[in-house]
Amino acid sequence: MSTLWLNGRLLDAARARIDPADRGFLLGDGLFETMRAQDGAVPLLARHLARLRAGADVMGIPFEATDAALPKACAALLAANDLVSGPAALRLTLTRGPGPRGLLPPADATPTLLLAAFPAPPPRPPATAAIVTIRRNEHSPTSRLKTLAYQDQILALKEARAAGAEEALMLNTAGRLACASTANLFVVTRDGRLLTPALDEGVLPGITRARVLEAAAKLGIAAEATRIEPAVLDEAEAVFVTSSLTGLRAVVRIEGRRAPLDADHAMVRRLAEAL
Template identity: 30%
Template sequence: MEAVVYLNGERVDYADARVSVEDRGFQFGDGLYEVVRVYGGRFFYLNRHLKRLQKGAEEIYMELDFGLDRLRDVCKKAVVESGFKDASVYIQVTRGVAPRQHAFPEKSSCTWVVIVRQAKPQPDEFYENGVKVITVPDERWTRCNIKTVQLIANCIAKEKAKRAGAYEAVFHRGGIVTEGSSSNLFIVKDRKLFTHPANNLILHGITRSVVLEIAEKLGFDVVEEAFSLDRLFDADEAFVTGTMTEVMPIVKVDGKMIGDGVPGEMTRDIMREFRKLTETVDE
């Protein structure tokens, strides 16, 4: 089975899943999305993802007319029907179908999609040896805290990383580091953990929030503040986080070695605690 697809609450064959040519998600990128990980049949912080989806909808004046309880039920049903114990659940919601005009339609019903696929974990050697990343100017809009489907700037950055043989592209605005094209970024310096504050310039990542909780549990000093490219290059350790990325150590940035060129001690501690959570969390 390639995937289980639900469209507007009804299961459809993958090949038959269709949306209107006048869906605002298609014409304007007027929509939101979430990606949720399932480990061993257990959802990893599904409720946090749904809470962020609701918050994003409020930010763009979109009413989730189908209801989050129904969406939650469909996600769980789709995972069971898929038979995948380790899965990724993609959720997308648009403002729906209306004649094309920039102003929001007075009346429309959301188009909402749930797609469940078998998860494809990152290679073990990435976690063991670390990965390299590149830096690119952050050319996105300034509401990056809203998880919209408008991702072309992210896609261009990811393509640049791919062409450079790198795992990820790290954004910076005028030399100030923000986050990755599909991840949040952390650095370690002098046994302190640094990450960009959760404001409008970054996505408030679910995995990011989990890592901050882990760091507090481990007694690490955590500083949420913006930092420069120079501080990134001078870091003792660095890693990126995300739903499918999990906690990924970085050993090179723009060809410059980070620390000793191997995943650092604090990064490994966080990775270990994160993995424990994937074996227990179910919400």
């Protein structure tokens, strides 16, 4: 990452500057999108920008960058970092910008918009997972926003790793399944249904989550966004998690639960191929 795009300009990363009074740095007052690029473009950019705008509306953060300008910015940044051939990754970060001390935001916010590009992560093998004690607060509006405040996810993943698992499965305050540390969760039942926690269970409206549900409808797979008790995992045929960068990642074992899960389930293969 030698070049960044910051507030409309390409800059050498060593020269880029974020104001020390930026509320994103001080208070986590901001949002971000992590996007997959292919051959110098971001195929799902419109979906990511729509989610970012929706989150900015909830938080009251001005977001004035246009949908016409940002594809050009992505393309220019990828080219500047020699990432125009094959897959790559981009992160778009929006903060409210600098402000005075205190929690209340300034009336005349000057947002910070930062775009960074990276090589795409390599394909990841099926994961082991553990249900952790860190809970998702489904009553908070931020549980459905991709905010900069990720401490719960960090603690959840650390707890899972301490238990010998690679991924954390988080419950909500009602004790039902919500999500993985940085991914949405899907369960394939013995009777051939595809289940995923509903958005009001404290779930981020994932871009890949939506695409999986769309693909399931086209393939005639019975899919439902619903409330899922942890006991459902004991009867599951397959479990997988989804994110924009990793796509569909199978879960092969859940600590303390029935094992093994089918890491090469036919339904999951069909969905992955459809994406």
